[in-house]
Amino acid sequence: MKDYATAVEILSEVMELSYQVGLDSVAAYAFDMLCLTYEATSDFQALDELLASDYSQIDTASMILNLTKA
Numbered sequence: 001m002k003d004y005a006t007a008v009e010i011l012s013e014v015m016e017l018s019y020q021v022g023l024d025s026v027a028a029y030a031f032d033m034l035c036l037t038y039e040a041t042s043d044f045q046a047l048d049e050l051l052a053s054d055y056s057q058i059d060t061a062s063m064i065l066n067l068t069k070a
Contacts, residue, residue, distance in 0.1 A: 004041050011037065015055060028059035035068045 015030035031050070038047035047068065050056065056065060 004037055007037050008034065008046075019055065019058065024058050027055065028062060031055050031058060032062055032064040035064050039068065 011030045011034045015027050015034065018024075018026035018030065034050055035047065038044070038050065051065075051069065059065065
């Protein structure tokens, strides 16, 4: 549907809440989807901020995380 603003809002909320309650796999998936969303919209400032956050440490073996860093 290409409603990226809504997607970012929902994914951010899912990532934060799931991280807070210890659902790391859900938080990591939301993190990955946020990375892809920021790349799709060329929002590299938001992507850099996300990569610098504690959320980037949830799943350091994530293929999407490592491709994004590359």
